[in-house]
Structures are given as structure tokens and as C-alpha cells.
Amino acid sequence: MSRLRRGWWWLALLLLVGVLAWVFAGRSQLATSSPAQRDADAAALHDPAIIARGEYLATAGDCAACHTARDGQRYAGGRALATPFGDVPAPNITPDPETGIGQWNFDDFWRALHDGRGRHGQLLYPVFSYTSFTKVTRDDALAIFAYLKSLPAVQRPNSEPGLDFPYNVRKSLLAWRALYFKPGVFQTEPAKSPEWNRGAYLVQGLGHCNECHTTRDSLGGIEQDRHLTGGQIPAMNWYAPDLSTQAGGGLAGWSAPDIVDLLKTGQSSKGAAFGPMADVVRLSTQHMTDADLQSIAVYLQSLPPRAPAVAAAPFKRAASHEQGGKLYAQRCADCHGDNGQGVAGIYPPLDGNTSVTEPTGINATRSVLLGGFAPVTAGNPQPYSMPPFAQQLSDEDVAAVVSYIRQSWSNQAGAVQAADVSTYRHTPID
Structure with a gap:
């Protein structure tokens, strides 16, 4: 609007x-x-x-x-x-x-x-x-x-x-x-464990995760029936993923240790923190106790499965797929692998990575343009980073390689357009 x-x-x-x-x-x-x-x-x-x-x-x-x-x-x-x-x-x-x-x-x-x-x-x-x-x-x-x-x-x-x-x-x-807005202090659920209630309190209240990880409407209000289902962060052009680990969720297949690892070190076997989330890990979650991080993981794992998306047109690869594959082999494969498998503990996987396949394509596009910089944490004091390609690749090249990544291996996400790349290229970083 x-x-x-x-x-x-x-x-x-x-x-x-x-x-x-x-x-x-x-x-x-x-x-x-x-x-x-x-x-x-x-x-x-x-x-x-x-x-x-x-x-x-x-x-x-x-x-x-x-x-x-x-x-x-x-x-x-x-x-x-x-x-x-x-x-x-x-x-x-x-x-x-x-x-x-x-x-x-x-x-x-x-x-x-x-x-x-x-x-x-x-x-x-x-x-x-x-x-x-x-x-x-x-x-x-x-x-x-x-x-x-x-x-x-x-x-x-x-x-x-x-x-x-x-x-x-x-x-x-x-x-x-x-x-x-409905004011009210968090109320525990007696049927749930103390660990679950602690995680719910941190996620819903002090951690204010809903403020980024939920869609907002045209008036800037949070759609309460879409709790933690993911959404584009207003005015920042990053996409905060759905946080359910169940079928259809943005963290589908993530274990509790995967969640704790990401929040503690900025890196897990499923992916790495980058963009705004890297700052959250650096400034906040890495300093939290293991017990609190485990409680957060328990709560997130209790989020329900997500309903399948409305049926769309049959999956069709972008016309630039071959060009994108060549660029991927030249620029990306040495670190992320020929099959997008990454290197455990060093370079995040791209195959099955929900930050790559999120609905908008913003995160992968901006990572190619700006680079990927995992946070420096006590648990990962010298993280590997990804160089920016904004000066080396045109809008068409970025669209081709991002579309290739989003449509290869097990990934079946929508293609990215060069016009969108141009928009994200000129979006302020902070």
C-alpha cells in the first residue's frame, strides 16, 4: 500500500x-x-x-x-x-x-x-x-x-x-x-514445563522476537494470528524467517542443539547468523546462559507446523539458470561446495537453507551484494566471512546466481529479478 x-x-x-x-x-x-x-x-x-x-x-x-x-x-x-x-x-x-x-x-x-x-x-x-x-x-x-x-x-x-x-x-x-496493543504481564501455562514457560517468556517478552519475525500490515501492526511465521523487516530489506521447526516452518528440521549453537556462536550445522540477526547474536544471545538458550529452543520447537502455501504454478527454473550455474562455479563453489553442501563449522550450506529459500529472495541477494559476515562470538572468535560482490557483478549477474542457488539441488524457490537486485543494492545498510 x-x-x-x-x-x-x-x-x-x-x-x-x-x-x-x-x-x-x-x-x-x-x-x-x-x-x-x-x-x-x-x-x-x-x-x-x-x-x-x-x-x-x-x-x-x-x-x-x-x-x-x-x-x-x-x-x-x-x-x-x-x-x-x-x-x-x-x-x-x-x-x-x-x-x-x-x-x-x-x-x-x-x-x-x-x-x-x-x-x-x-x-x-x-x-x-x-x-x-x-x-x-x-x-x-x-x-x-x-x-x-x-x-x-x-x-x-x-x-x-x-x-x-x-x-x-x-x-x-x-x-x-x-x-x-493489549497490555499484560506474561502468564505461565501450568500444563507446560518450567523450561517451556521460561522460553515462551523470553521469546514473547524480553526477546521481542515477534517484532521482526512476524508480518506487519500497512499500518505497522503485527498480525497476531501469524505469531513468529516470518516477515520482511520494515524499512530494512531483510527477511526474518519463520521460527517453527515443524513441517512447513522456516526452521524445519532444526534440532534444539542447532538453535542453541546459532544463538550462542552465530553458526550451526543448518546455517549462520547474518544481517540484523548477526548483531542480535553478537550483542545479546551469545551472553545468555545455556539454560535460557535451551529454554528458547524448547519453546521454538513447540511452535505448530505451518499450513502448506497456496498452490502456485508448477516450479519452473529461471531462463538464466545456466548463466547462474557458471557464476556459481566461478564465485561460490570453492566455499559452499559443488552441491551447496557447505563445510561444517566454516561455510554454511546453501542446499536446504531456509535463509536462501525464504519467500522474497532478499537475504540471499543482499548477502551476495554486501557479503556475509557472521558475528564474532566467544564460541566462534574468528568466523569465516564472505566477500561482497556488489562491485564485481551486475544486477543481471546477481539475479542469475541467486536464482540458481534458490532453484538448485533440493531448493525450489522463486527466481529473483534484476530490478529487485537494483532496489536492494541501493538500500541503506543500517
Whole structure:
């Protein structure tokens, strides 16, 4: 849907705001803690054990990834988060009293995390993933707040969002929230194991995996009935795969050790982390405990099988298949093998690799253009990388070799067009 049509949708929704405001405003406000609770919260902010747990939880939630500008000071904000509606800069969350959260108390922080409202009650843009963070428990939120308050204060003023009308009208978020946001802390399922519940809590809440691995509609809302079924990351031109390991899933055939290996080291027998996921592994998941990673794997393995895609036209190889095969033999086979089998622990396989066969072809195309760089981790401190070919191959060549990879061996995915390669070639990296 075009920006113009999305704008008309928003204008129509704005007409609902007057009605929705009084319906939802009361439900959205959180009660303020009692004086005794506030005193207990304030005391907890100085507890070394709580601060240490908060550091772990902030790392598991990958908070620094958004709240740290490139070459900037950690948690001091300034990174512009791209959306289809404009850029939203992440704020400073160090305890600076003027530009950070130095004047915030825990009630303020809890309201932001759980209800998506700022210190003064203003509605926060959902580029801050409160749609997932609402599931974080109060104790965990307090620990994260204690850690953030323990950081050195950095004075760095916050920038205003670069959103056009009508997206810059915060009150219009009342309508958006009515459609897409339901606040509520994660509730355990008694019939499931503690390990499953821990994994569900991390994936659904703190890890906010749904924010990338689920399709969004034209208004930027997550389609709740498509939980973790994969989707194109808005404004980034990467595809986050379906996370089911069952039949039809994006991780079909992955074992629990495969999942743990990828999250811990950036590499597994099934593939390697690259693009945005490489940063997630580098900054977040490699630092998580083996028990938490195992819990995540248990939860992902419980996701249901996926329904077969709607029957399409019979599989037909691209006309450029022969040309693509020659390019593959020249540029790719030395590392990835004549049959796309890869080299265990070094070069990822391409045959049966769902990052290669995902619906759009974006990931394979951008990897050929930009190169493939696995994250440096404690478990894989010197990963092998793939050189970029953007300067060596034309759009037609890239389309041919990517189509060949997507349509060889056991792979039967759609061909990639040269026009799409041109689009991805000119997409900003960050």
C-alpha cells in the first residue's frame, strides 16, 4: 500500500480518536505504587545482586542495540530507527537528569515498558517494542531499571521523531493501540514445563522476537494470528524467517542443539547468523546462559507446523539458470561446495537453507551484494566471512546466481529479478 493510501487510512482512524480516547484512556493508565512500595523500589536500586541481574536482562533484551548510536556512548541514544513512516531516534536512557532518565522513578519506567507511555503520560511510538515488553514481569523490570540507573550519566539531548503528518500526531496512537496493543504481564501455562514457560517468556517478552519475525500490515501492526511465521523487516530489506521447526516452518528440521549453537556462536550445522540477526547474536544471545538458550529452543520447537502455501504454478527454473550455474562455479563453489553442501563449522550450506529459500529472495541477494559476515562470538572468535560482490557483478549477474542457488539441488524457490537486485543494492545498510 502506498504512503498516500496509508495516510488516508490514518486520517480515517483519527476520526475515531475522539470516541476511543475516553474508552481506552482510563484502561491505559496504571496505578501509582504505594509509598511503602516506592521506598522498597528505591532501596532495590542499590542492591548489587539486582543490578547484576538487570544487566543480564538488559543484555537479553538487546536494549543497547537500539539505544546506542553508531560510535556513540552506550545507552546514550541517538540511533535513528527507520520505519516506513519516517525515522524515530532512540532516546538517551542513561541516568542523566536533563537528557536521560535521571529524574524517572520506577513507576515511570514500568509505565513505559508495560503500557507504552512516557514519564508525563505521552503515548510512545511502537518502534519501542512495548507490545512485547508489556509481558516483562515487574521484578525483572525493576532489575533492568536498577541497572540503567547504575550507569554513568551521559548528557546527550534527544532528537524529535522525523515523522510526516499524520504519523506525527501522537493522539492518533490511541486508535493504533486499540487495534494492536493489549497490555499484560506474561502468564505461565501450568500444563507446560518450567523450561517451556521460561522460553515462551523470553521469546514473547524480553526477546521481542515477534517484532521482526512476524508480518506487519500497512499500518505497522503485527498480525497476531501469524505469531513468529516470518516477515520482511520494515524499512530494512531483510527477511526474518519463520521460527517453527515443524513441517512447513522456516526452521524445519532444526534440532534444539542447532538453535542453541546459532544463538550462542552465530553458526550451526543448518546455517549462520547474518544481517540484523548477526548483531542480535553478537550483542545479546551469545551472553545468555545455556539454560535460557535451551529454554528458547524448547519453546521454538513447540511452535505448530505451518499450513502448506497456496498452490502456485508448477516450479519452473529461471531462463538464466545456466548463466547462474557458471557464476556459481566461478564465485561460490570453492566455499559452499559443488552441491551447496557447505563445510561444517566454516561455510554454511546453501542446499536446504531456509535463509536462501525464504519467500522474497532478499537475504540471499543482499548477502551476495554486501557479503556475509557472521558475528564474532566467544564460541566462534574468528568466523569465516564472505566477500561482497556488489562491485564485481551486475544486477543481471546477481539475479542469475541467486536464482540458481534458490532453484538448485533440493531448493525450489522463486527466481529473483534484476530490478529487485537494483532496489536492494541501493538500500541503506543500517
